[in-house]
Amino acid sequence: MTITLNGDPHELERPLTVSALLAQLEIDARRVAVELNLAVVKKVAYDSSMVKDGDEVEIVNFVGGG
Amino acid sequence: MSDLVIAGRTLRSRLIVGTGKYPSHAIMKACHEASGTEMVTVAVRRVDISRKTESLLDYIDTSAIFLLPNTAACYTAADAIRTAHLGREAGMSNWVKLEVIGDEQTLYPDNEGLLEATRVLVKDGFVVLPYTSDDPVMCRKLADAGAAAVMPLGAPIGSGLGIQNPNNIRIIREQATVPVIVDAGVGTASDAAIAMELGADGVLMNTAIAGATDPVAMARAMKLAVEAGRLAYLAGRIPRKSYATASSPLQGIVGS
Numbered sequence: 181m182t183i184t185l186n187g188d189p190h191e192l193e194r195p196l197t198v199s200a201l202l203a204q205l206e207i208d209a210r211r212v213a214v215e216l217n218l219a220v221v222k223k224v225a226y227d228s229s230m231v232k233d234g235d236e237v238e239i240v241n242f243v244g245g246g
Numbered sequence: 247m248s249d250l251v252i253a254g255r256t257l258r259s260r261l262i263v264g265t266g267k268y269p270s271h272a273i274m275k276a277c278h279e280a281s282g283t284e285m286v287t288v289a290v291r292r293v294d295i296s297r298k299t300e301s302l303l304d305y306i307d308t309s310a311i312f313l314l315p316n317t318a319a320c321y322t323a324a325d326a327i328r329t330a331h332l333g334r335e336a337g338m339s340n341w342v343k344l345e346v347i348g349d350e351q352t353l354y355p356d357n358e359g360l361l362e363a364t365r366v367l368v369k370d371g372f373v374v375l376p377y378t379s380d381d382p383v384m385c386r387k388l389a390d391a392g393a394a395a396v397m398p399l400g401a402p403i404g405s406g407l408g409i410q411n412p413n414n415i416r417i418i419r420e421q422a423t424v425p426v427i428v429d430a431g432v433g434t435a436s437d438a439a440i441a442m443e444l445g446a447d448g449v450l451m452n453t454a455i456a457g458a459t460d461p462v463a464m465a466r467a468m469k470l471a472v473e474a475g476r477l478a479y480l481a482g483r484i485p486r487k488s489y490a491t492a493s494s495p496l497q498g499i500v501g502s
Contacts, residue, residue, distance in 0.1 A: 186292040205295060211303055212293060213335035220331045238292065240332050242302055244274070245289025245318050246264030246403065246430075246452030 181233035195233070199226040202239070212241045250448050252425050253341075253373045253394040255312070257284045260442070261472045262314070262427065264452025265289075268461060271305040277455050278311060280465035285312045287343050287450065289319075290333045314375070316343040321356070323363035330367055342367060343397070343429075343450075344376040353403045357384050361391060368392035377429050380414040382421055389424045396422060397450060400441060401431025404453040408437035412444055419445035435464075435471035442475025443483070 183190050192201075198221055202209045214221045215238040221229050231237060250257040263283040268274035278286060286306060306313070315333030320326035323346055330342040346363055348356030360376050361384075367374050373394045378384050380398040388396050398418055401407035408431060409415060419426045425447040432438050432454045441449050449472055458464035 186295060188295075190295075206298070207293060208301075211301060211336070213290070213332040215328075215332060218328075220335050222335065238332070239295070240290050240336060241293050242288040242313065242315065242333075242336060243291045244264070244266035244268065244302055245316050246266050246287055246450075 183231060183234065184236045186238055190237075192231070195230050197227055198229045198231060201231050201237070202226070205239075207239060212239050214239050250425065252375070257312075257448070258282075259284050259469070259472075260448040260476060261438075261468055262287065262429075262448060262450040263455060263465070264450070265302060265306070266452050267456040269456075271300060271302065273461055274456070275305045276462045277465035278306070280462050280469065281455065282469045283311065285314055287314045287316050287452070288333075288337075290315055290317070290329050290336065312341075313337050313339065314341055314343050315339075316377075317345045317363075319347065320345060321347050321359075323359040323366070326359070326363045327366050327370075330363075330372060331370075334372070340371055341373040342375065344374050354399075355379055357381070360384075361387055364388055364391045364393055375427070380411050380418065382414060382417045385418045385422055385426070389422060393424060395425040395427055395447070397427045397429035399430040400428045400437065403430040404457075405431055406433030406437075406454060406457075407431055408433050409440050409444070412440065415441065415444045415446060419447075432468075435467040438468050438471040439475035439478070442472055443478050445479055448472075 181192050217236050250260045259282045261281050261283050262285045263281050264287045315337050317326040317329040326346045346356045346359035355378050364374050364376050375395045376388050376393050377397045385396040400409040427448040427450050428441040428446045429450040432451045438449045455461050455465045
C-alpha cells in the first residue's frame, strides 16, 4: 500500500499505527507532531490511530527559525 | 528592574532570540547563554525522512529556555493556523509567534490574514504573539482580538536597518494594553537599545546575532543593550533642546 508521507509517495507493507510508523522511520515520537489527513494526531492517540492505504501523513519537528 | 510578563509567564530577560542561521548548533547554544534569553523561537518543518539530522532540541536547555514555535513562511491564515496546531503538538505548549506573510521580498505581514488567524487561534486556546506592521491601529485591533502581546517590526526581517519608525513604536507602546515586543530589523546593539528606550517591553531578534562576525560576542552586546535601553527608558531621558545649557556653574569664573 502507498501513503503520501511529507508530500512524497511512501510504500508500506500493511496498515499500521502512527506509533509503529514512527518506530519504522526511527523517529523519536516525543519530538515531532503528526498530521493524518490534515488532522493533528494527539500523542496519546499514536497507539490507536491507524495509517491506511492512500492516507496523507505529515511528520514535522522544530528547526532553527526566527 | 521589573520582569517581563506575557500571559502570566515571567521572563527575567527582555531579549527573545531566534534559533536560525547560526554557523553551528554549538554556537547557537553559546549565543543563547551569552544573551541571557529565557525564550527562543523555533520553526515547524517537515522531518527529513531520508536523512538523519541532528536535532535542534539537543542544543536548547528547555528547562531554562521556553520554546516559542513560529508560523514563518505561512502566506495564508489557514496555513498559519495549521502550523500553529502542529507546533502545539510538537512542543506541548499553546504559545505561538504568529506570522502571516503578505509579500516575499519584504516579508511584511498580511495584516488581514494575521487578524483573522489571531481570532481563530485565541478561540482555540492559544497564547498568540502576532508579528505585525509597526501600525498602532493594527496593534490595537490585534490586542482587542485577544493577542497576548503585539510584535511590531522595527524594519524588514533580516535587514539590519534598525528601527525605521521610532515614533510609531513609541505610539504603539503608549496605546497598547498588552506587552510590545519589537520583532525584526535590529542590526546592532544600539538598535536594540533604541527599541527599549522607546518603551518596548522586549526585543526579538535572530539574524543580528546569528549573522554577526562573532555571534557570541554580539549576543552579549544585545543583552547589555536591552538592559541599558530599558534602564534609560525607566530613568527618563532629558528633553531635547536646540541650544546648549552649561553643566558647570556660571558663578566664580576666574577673571570675571
